[in-house]
Amino acid sequence: MLTAHAVIDLAALRHNLARVRDYAPESQVLAVIKANGYGHGALAVAEALSTADAFAVARLEEALKLRKGGIEHPILLLEGVFDPGELGVAAAHGCEIGVHSMSQLEALERAHLHSPVTVWLKIDSGMHRLGVAPEQAAEFYQRLQKTPSVKNVVLMTHFASADEPETGQTEAQLALFNQCTQTWQKDLRSLANSAAIIENPEAQKDWVRPGVMLYGASPFADKDAHELGLKPAMTLKTRVIAVRDLKAGGSVGYGATWQATEDTRLVVVAMGYGDGYPRHAPSGTPVMINGKRYPIVGRVSMDMITVDIGDADIKEGDQVILWGDNPTVDEIAMLCGTIGYELLCNITTRVVYHYIDSENPAEVR
């Protein structure tokens, strides 16, 4: 019987891609599968999302793993190559390349690639992390057009606050991007991450770049995945390894941070920060056992979590759901002062991955 394991439902991934297409019917989909497919297993995600138009990763090594696994779609390196020596490898493996800096532009100008590459020119419309300043964009664009190693240019930018529409920052970034790129009408454009796909249809343009919504998590703090029509793809599970009675006044775990106010029963479950469950999850964070939610109590340790079950009839071996449909990863993240993205990415190698297809149960791998 499995202890800590992550069940990934390939049908949920496909469902979420279909939702992206519902939200952005006119756009091509660049599915963002960096950081091991947001912790879901990049290769399995790419295979499940084979109807996506292209994939995006952050680093060349991530793209090479996908190629080795047989993925033939276009793959974009969102941040481009980090040194000029990587250009030839990236091009030889059919990668498309982000360009956000002068050194990357110059490397492309000097390169002698066997076949020219598609370049995604990243314009900094206000996030101020990566990207070419709007006033430099024309120079970059013109030089890229003249570079023999460049096949064509896609114009892109990234939003800083698409998940906080009330700030107005997305509209300001969109306006600046539109103004800066208005003379280059023939070129394709890409702006929208998950939050903008849902919240800013006018930002969808030619290519949308969904990440978190593909995995069935919400990009917004105040809207949950179900409300957005998304299905959580990962269920993080384990089982009960001990049932203990605790007297009123007794405490549990490191630092004795929680004390029973009355006689109660605790279960110990095989899951901890050594599996990627957040150590800072406070007492009260829910888990699901036999269809009912119970609060974790005391500190999360490396391998174990304690749960107050009151007088419920729960036995050793019973299954525990840490996140999935209920509670969602976003709910747990909120209680821990973080975002679902981080929890999904933090699953460690000790957790066993199990892939299912809830629409085709025979297809389990």
Ligand SMILES: Cc1ncc(COP(=O)(O)O)c(C=O)c1O
């Ligand atoms: C450039 C870029 N585009 C798109 C995404 C996808 O964002 P999200 O997961 O919020 O949809 C990311 C993720 O960080 C990104 O860095």
